[in-house]
Every structure is written in structure tokens, then in C-alpha cells.
Amino acid sequence: MKKLHALLTCTALMMAMCPPSLADTDEPITPIQKSPPPAEPPPPMRPEERGLMIFQQVCSSCHSMERAHYGDMITLQPSVTALQHWAQQRHAGLESPIASPYPSVAVGKANNGGDYPPDLSHIARTIRGGPDYIRQMLAGYRPVPPGVTLAPHTYYNPVALTHHHRFKMRPPLHEGMITFPDGTQATIPQMASDVTAFLQWADDAHRSTRRFIGTAVLLYLALLGGMLIALWRLLKKEA
Amino acid sequence: MTDDTSTPATGWLDTRLPFLRPFCRHMARFPMPPVNLFWTLGACLLVAFGLMFVSGLFLSLHYQPDLARAFDSVEAIERRVPSGWLIRSLHTGGVSMLFAALYLHVGRGLWYGSYKAPRELVWLSGLFMMLLFMTTAFAGYVLPWGQMSYWGATVITHAVEAIPGIGHGLLVYLLGEDTLGGIALHRFFILHFTLGFIIAAVIGLHVLCLHGTGSSNPTLDGPRPDRTTRPFAPFHMVKDCLAVCVFLALFAVLVFFLPELLGELDNVIPANPLKTPADITPEWYLAPWFAMLRAIPSRLGGLAAAAASLLVLFILPWLDRSPCHNATFRPLVRVGMGLFFVAFFTLILAGLHGATPLWVWLSRLAMLVWFLVFLVVLPLSAYRERKKAGSSSRGETP
Ligand code: HEM
Numbered sequence: 020m021k022k023l024h025a026l027l028t029c030t031a032l033m034m035a036m037c038p039p040s041l042a043d044t045d046e047p048i049t050p051i052q053k054s055p056p057p058a059e060p061p062p063p064m065r066p067e068e069r070g071l072m073i074f075q076q077v078c079s080s081c082h083s084m085e086r087a088h089y090g091d092m093i094t095l096q097p098s099v100t101a102l103q104h105w106a107q108q109r110h111a112g113l114e115s116p117i118a119s120p121y122p123s124v125a126v127g128k129a130n131n132g133g134d135y136p137p138d139l140s141h142i143a144r145t146i147r148g149g150p151d152y153i154r155q156m157l158a159g160y161r162p163v164p165p166g167v168t169l170a171p172h173t174y175y176n177p178v179a180l181t182h183h184h185r186f187k188m189r190p191p192l193h194e195g196m197i198t199f200p201d202g203t204q205a206t207i208p209q210m211a212s213d214v215t216a217f218l219q220w221a222d223d224a225h226r227s228t229r230r231f232i233g234t235a236v237l238l239y240l241a242l243l244g245g246m247l248i249a250l251w252r253l254l255k256k257e258a
Numbered sequence: 259m260t261d262d263t264s265t266p267a268t269g270w271l272d273t274r275l276p277f278l279r280p281f282c283r284h285m286a287r288f289p290m291p292p293v294n295l296f297w298t299l300g301a302c303l304l305v306a307f308g309l310m311f312v313s314g315l316f317l318s319l320h321y322q323p324d325l326a327r328a329f330d331s332v333e334a335i336e337r338r339v340p341s342g343w344l345i346r347s348l349h350t351g352g353v354s355m356l357f358a359a360l361y362l363h364v365g366r367g368l369w370y371g372s373y374k375a376p377r378e379l380v381w382l383s384g385l386f387m388m389l390l391f392m393t394t395a396f397a398g399y400v401l402p403w404g405q406m407s408y409w410g411a412t413v414i415t416h417a418v419e420a421i422p423g424i425g426h427g428l429l430v431y432l433l434g435e436d437t438l439g440g441i442a443l444h445r446f447f448i449l450h451f452t453l454g455f456i457i458a459a460v461i462g463l464h465v466l467c468l469h470g471t472g473s474s475n476p477t478l479d480g481p482r483p484d485r486t487t488r489p490f491a492p493f494h495m496v497k498d499c500l501a502v503c504v505f506l507a508l509f510a511v512l513v514f515f516l517p518e519l520l521g522e523l524d525n526v527i528p529a530n531p532l533k534t535p536a537d538i539t540p541e542w543y544l545a546p547w548f549a550m551l552r553a554i555p556s557r558l559g560g561l562a563a564a565a566a567s568l569l570v571l572f573i574l575p576w577l578d579r580s581p582c583h584n585a586t587f588r589p590l591v592r593v594g595m596g597l598f599f600v601a602f603f604t605l606i607l608a609g610l611h612g613a614t615p616l617w618v619w620l621s622r623l624a625m626l627v628w629f630l631v632f633l634v635v636l637p638l639s640a641y642r643e644r645k646k647a648g649s650s651s652r653g654e655t656p
Contacts, residue, residue: 086333140333141526222526225343232344233514237507244503251500254493 064201070217071095072199073210075105077191078139081131083119086140087221090114094224095217132172134187143215143222147180150215156180157211160190284469289487290494291475296366298501299359305502306356306509307461311454313349317342321401323447325440328403329528351513351520353395357543359505360388361602368574369595370476371583377474378575379467385571387460390453392544397450399541403443404525409538411446412438414548420557437531479587537612545609546602552613553621563625570632577632580640581647588643594635601627 071092074084089106090113096102099113106112109120119136121127127135143150159178163169169185179186192214197205203213219226272279320339322331335342364384367373373381400411415438419425434441477484488494512519524535540548547564554560570577578591585591601624608621 086330087337091337144526145523224337229344229347229514229517233510236510236514240503240507240510244500244507247496247500247503251493251496254496 061201064199064203066213066216067220068095069199069203069213070215070220072197073214074217076197078214079117080120081136082139084117084139084221087117088114089117095220132170132187134181136188139218139221141222143218150219153218154211154215157192157214158208286489286491288469288490289472290490291473291487292477292484293473294476295501297473298498299363299366301498302359302502302505303356303363304461305505306352306359307457309348310352310356311458313345313352314454316345317349318451323401323444325403325443328401328443332402347513347517351509351517353398353541354520354543355505355509355512356391357395360391364388365599368598369585370474371578371585372474373574374578374583375575376471380464380471381575382572383460383464383467387457387464389568390457390460394450394453394457395541396544397446397453400443400446401450402525403529405527405529405535406525406538408438408529408531409535410540413538417551417557417561420561422558474583476584479582479584540609542606542610546605549605549609549621550625553618553625567625567628570629574632574636578636578640580643582643588639590635590639594631597627598631
């Protein structure tokens, strides 16, 4: 159901993007907010939807996601106005790639202790260890153990792959830094797991649809195959 | 389809397209010997090719063969073109399914002696098509312009440089400039696109050749030869459909549930001529020849060996002139073909692994087996079988 809904919204967005005047089609939602039904629980969010919030508020202040456009996030954030707002904040439009906030690689390196924050478009697939690594690394920061000295702009993370635990990404996640509309507690492991789900989605947005179509195709072929086997046996007997 | 009462609609077509009815009748009544399930692979290949062709046409509507835009246009197909990801996954997954069926189909031909008289032209047109497929697949893999596209293509195109004298000039001529760049990418796209149509024509030729001679009969060399035939429709038609159904189910499992099996890891990173990836691995279906290039220390030698390994298949009908077809009943050939299949598999694995001494030596051994089987075992066995057949005064049986 969700897929269908997402598909419809996606189509709607594509139509809406041609004449810009149509962009605020989600206005009718306001009346519902005026008189909220008492004690209606907030709709549950998918992990990748929470992950998008984390990406918007935290990761994208250093990392790019060049292969994706702002508008591509419509599947996870159905409000076009919210997406437009986010894009405009970054001097971009819905059809622009989510670029690095740094004007050049040199500036990006200078701001991060010498390591350029990598592009996150396909990081879930390309990094060694994949999603498991990302999840553990994000929650893997520890206090500096005695005997270890850290250069400035370096952080102790025994999970991280580079520089022997002396990691150049400053700890991005902090307890309670984000208020999720669905009431999920923003603990560090929770956020690490949500943002990893988002990065997996960004790498391969069609995973769940693909499984769904695959199952339908296999069921169809099973039915067809069954009929063909019956026919084949019949013909074999006849001959 | 086969009955002679013509409804008005077909009557109208009949008078204007008089071929149609005899053609359909020929297809439906085409006499089939008692073949086994390996003879359904041809139908699977037809379907696989059809899927590749159609999905490819749709992809080419959105792909941009331009250095600056190729990678992004593929990402746009994945992320923004409606159902683009589905079409693309069919096309990228379809290659592996097509080559798997192709190699099994060729393996069937080798094992059952399908290459022999009077089916030489079926065999030769098939082999020619295999070369076209390998070229098409290689050209297609360059198009997304990811890291592996670029570096794989660099390694393979530079193999041309090994040709003495003209090598470098030929390479520059083919690439259109000194290095693999925009001109070459455009050429690869045109090559890939055009070859699809050429292959379609050669498939027609292949089936035409087959229908001239008929399918071979795997039971003839056995203890109980069965010379009965039955018309293609409906029995073999249903059997082919059933096989295609199973083939498509495997296809669906690969494409929809195991897409990560298809590798492509480094190909989601845009091509970067300044940064060589840690290891350059070919796609599995070209891996045997990649392994051969690597196994021979001299570049020219590697190129010659890889080319010879394919050319030797072309002269097979004349290397093996025994009256026997089916390897099951030819003890020497049975061992030889078995070894060849093992060698082929080893070469695939060798091409996919790093060039460690173990894999290099295994590749050399496998190449030795490849040439020994075709150049020594087959002719030797054929010589003995012909002598035996001659002494028992039996002529060649088709
Ligand atoms: C996409 C490529 C190909 C297609 C669509 C195709 C199609 C077919 C079809 C429909 C048949 C009849 C059914 C069968 O025997 O399975 C056939 C037979 C045959 N094909 Fe292919 N083929 C292809 C590639 C090849 C290749 C690469 C070779 C050899 C190198 C080859 C060699 C043969 C031979 C020898 C036969 C006759 C088999 C016999 O009756 O013993 N084919 N092919």
C-alpha cells in the first residue's frame, strides 16, 4: 500500500514540477492540524524516513550525495514544500544534486582534519563492511583511552577503518539531538541504525519494490509452469 | 494453426502474404527427433535475447553516450526514469542469464557432437554469434562509465597494442584518440546498439541453417537408437515453453532477489582515469579469456592464445570427423569433454580471482587441457572410430 502511495506521490511530484505554481499541492493538510482528534497517535515512521531527517540535519552539513536530487527524497518526505525549503536553504532546487556544502575539496579537507568527507550516494554498497560497518562505526566513538594521544580535530573510534582508530569525522550523533515526530527516542544506536537504513535506501531505493515484483513474477510463473507441466504430461501420454 | 480450413481473416492474409501459411506449417510440423532437455536451451536463448533487445531499446531512450553525462544518465535511469531501475536490472541481469544459457547451449553442442556434418553451418553461425555476443557485452559494460567500465576497457583495449608493428597505431585509430575517452565511449555505444540488430539477423540465419538439416538425434550412437520423430507442435512447443518458464524463474530470482551477485561493486563510482581500482575483475562470462591474457607472460602470446582458443572451435567439424556424435558413447571424448568443462570452469574462477601464482598456474593447466582436448583427443578418437567403422564396413551415419 505504501509503495502504491509513494508511486502516486512520485508521479504527482513529476507533474507538479513542470509548472512551479502547482508545487504547494499539499496545502489541504492544514485543516486537519487545526482540530486534531484527541490522542491520535502519530503515524509510525519507517527507519529510512527518520534516517532522512538525520541526514538533512546532521550528515549533509559535511557530506554530499551527488547522485541523488533533492526531489528524489519525495518517497521518504512526501511534503514537496518541506523538500523545497531544504533545497532552498542550500541554494539549490528540487532538481539539483545534493552537493557538498564545501566550495572545494581543499576547503572540505581543511575543515575535517585533512580527510575529505566522502560522497554518500552509494556508500552503503562501496564501503568495506557495508551497512553493518556504518551502523557500528557511527555508534563506535569512545573516550580516549589512557596512553593514546590524539592530534587536534581527531576523534577516538575503535571501529573506524582509517588512521588506526584516530578518526577525522567528529562524532556526528548525540543523544536526543533530533525530535522524531513518531516519538522514537533519539538514542545514538537508534539514530545510527536509522541513518544506515537511509543510506541503504539511497544506494538502492527499489529494494522492497523489487522483492514485491519478484514475488509476483515467481507466483505467475509457478502458475503458468504448473499448467504447462500438466499439458506436457497429457501430450506425452497421447503420443 | 496447422489445419487447412481457412477463416476469412487468415484468407485475407494468405492471398497477400502467401508465405505465411507454408512457413507456419513448416514450423509446426518440423520433425523433431527424441531430443532431451538440453535441446530446449535454444528457445531459452531466443527469449533471453528478446528481453535484452527490448530492454536495451528502452534504456537507449534515456542513456547519453557522452563523457560528461553517461554516468549521470545511468543514475537518472535508476532513480528518476519511471520503471527505469526495473528495465535496467533486466538488462544487466539478463546478460548473465544469456551467457549461462549460451555456454550450456555450446556445451550441449560439444557433448552431443552437434557441430558435425551436416550441421557445420549451424555451428559456425552459432560461434560467430558467440563472438558478437562477447563483443556486445564488452561494449555494453563500458557504457555506464563507472570505475570498472573504464579500467576493464582500458586493460582490454590495450591488449590490441601487443600486435607487433601496427598495435599502437591501431589502438589510436580504434579509440579515435590517444586514450580511452569521449570518442571511444560514443563508438562503444554505437557498436553496442548496432550489434543487437546484427545478432538478431544472425539468429535468423542460425535457425534457418538448423531448419535445413534438422536437429540431431542424441540416441543414435546408443544401444537403443530411436529414429521416430514427432512434429514440433504441440509437444516440443509445450516442452520449450516449460523450459522457458523455468529459465525465467531463475532469471527472476537472480534479478529480483540476488542482484548483488552480479558484482558491479566498483561500477557505482564514476570513472576516474587517475585512480586505478584495487583489482580489476572482468564479468564472469568474459573471465576465461581474461585469465588467458594474464596467464601468458608475453602480451602478444596472451592475445594469440585467447584468440586461438576461440578459433579452434571453428575448425572442430573438421578436427573430429568420426561418425559418432554423442560423447556419452565415446570413452575418450567423454573424458576429454569432461576435462574441458572443468578447465572452462577453472578459467572462469581464475579470471575472477587475483593473479596469484596458484591461479596463474591453474589457468595455464586449463589452457593446456583446452587445446589438448580439441587438437589431440578429438582427432585421435575420431581416427580410431573411423578405422573401426571402416573395418566393420559401416558408412557415415548422418
Ligand atoms: C543467442 C544465441 C543463440 C540462439 C538464440 C540460438 C538458437 C538456437 C535454437 C532455437 C536452436 C534449436 C533448438 C536447440 O537445439 O536448442 C539451436 C540449435 C543449435 N545451436 Fe544455437 N543459438 C544460439 C547460439 C549458439 C551458439 C553460440 C552455438 C555454437 C557455438 C550454437 C550452436 C547450435 C547448434 C550446433 C544447434 C543444433 C543442435 C542440434 O540439433 O544438435 N548456437 N540454436
